[in-house]
Amino acid sequence: MKILVPVKRVIDYNLKPRVRSDGTGVDLSNIKMSMNPFDEIAVEEAIRLAEAGKADEVVVVSIGPAKAQETLRTGMAMGADRAILVETDDEVEPLAVAKILKAVVAEENPGMVIMGKQAIDDDSNQTGQMLAALLGWAQGTFASKVELDSDAVTVTREVDGGLETVKLGLPAIVTTDLRLNEPRFAKLPNIMKAKKKPLDVKSPSDYRVDITPRLKTLKVVEPPVREAGEIVPDVDTLVAKLKAMGAV
């Protein structure tokens, strides 16, 4: 089985984004960019399935600027076999991403698509579910465990009330949650090897997908700042203050 893993280049997880003072968005110039952490987990899961003999090829795909090639190389350094970049400098919304991925799926015929549950920039949490709808496939979202058999995949999902398990017919979409696995760090020899792995560059028009945005961002502002309160010297003062506030 072939597994397709979509990945997104986003602001590094450890950095605090700066909102532009003119309200037009977040300033990403000269900022370290990395693979979306949920997508790293997706790459890791696909590679583990390949290592367990349950998948024979892992293909990473990204939709974004030329620099997203770095993100794809990271995926190949982790162990993916080859990569596809659908290159565009425009911002592509989840619905359009899902439409492009649907076209990639039509070409590649994967048995499963594993992807992050959300990107840490727009926090949409939509693309996997949308892709599943467009393909008419089953979806196992927010996965913390994935068991793949020949004709079905059993997915344990992190839900509000605990852990839910569903069984999905194949092909299927799985979206990853934080505790599915711990992604490996790419080793230097593998980083060198990844540079020689195949990377195809395409454009959205190759797939005849209209990526015109449906949403218009009118402004982006900093959230209201919460003022720090006071440091109390001891538990007695804490209890007295809480009672005075009516909080307990």
Place this chain on the structure above:
Amino acid sequence: MSALVLAEHDGGKLNPATLATVTAAAAVGGPVHILVAGGDDASAAADEAAKVAGVEKVLLASDAAYARQLAENVAPLVAGLMDGYEAFFAPATTTGKNIAPRVAAMLDVMQLSDIIGVEGPKTFTRPIYAGNAIATVESSDAKLVITVRATAFDKAAAEGGSASVEAVSGPGDAGLSTFVGLDATESERPELTSAGIIVSGGRALKDSATFEATITPLADKLGAAIGASRAAVDAGYVPNDYQVGQTGKIVAPELYIAIGISGAIQHLAGMKDSKVIVAINKDPDAPIFQVADLGLVADLFDAVPELTGKL
């Protein structure tokens, strides 16, 4: 603009997140209908939904295929009903987040996720970058598909309405997926997202037994729900559904007590709208103190039992 709200319910009881979603839908203007999709117990939830103030009609889809809220089955039901509506709202719970984008794609609509404000009939605010920025976004789609952050809206009154209940049906089982089981976290405590007081613990709690021995007595004393940081969940101290944060649960109780939590931005994104925040941490430089109303720099293993005793 007529809006359809997806009810979240469990065992015939309406989840309070549904009430906040009704408020958001009503703010757009126009009549609000609620869809209750479920198995045999759905009619009890529909009766409850009919009493919600401001709701004009309740649609009841009772079918074994909808009992477990499988997105593959519920999304076609919703999409089929949307001819009569201009907007679809679901609470941004794990159920809503699973179903709504599937509906959006079926309708060829770009969804607005996790809205925290209604600025106009097609304009909404929503957090991005783990709550480090707030975007105002306008939709150009013919229909709206929206998930709602429940803590950002007041709950509609659970009593006072007298909506009619109308039975509807959809395509039923899509034959793509089956429910295997739910490992539910058993607790007598209030649910995290609707609790008035939350006591949360972090990695400093050492292990599962220490977490339990330290946090539980204080939570019992206050009648509070128990939460945790991602670090505490990853370390296995508590189950995953205790996690408060951008990728866990978003909470906004009257009182949030953070114990041994440093305050990573992802955690702050999940709790900084709480009314009163108390932090107990031995590191005076912990970022949690920057958002806390009351901070106590102390060893939690001394301070928490003392606090429990003195409340």
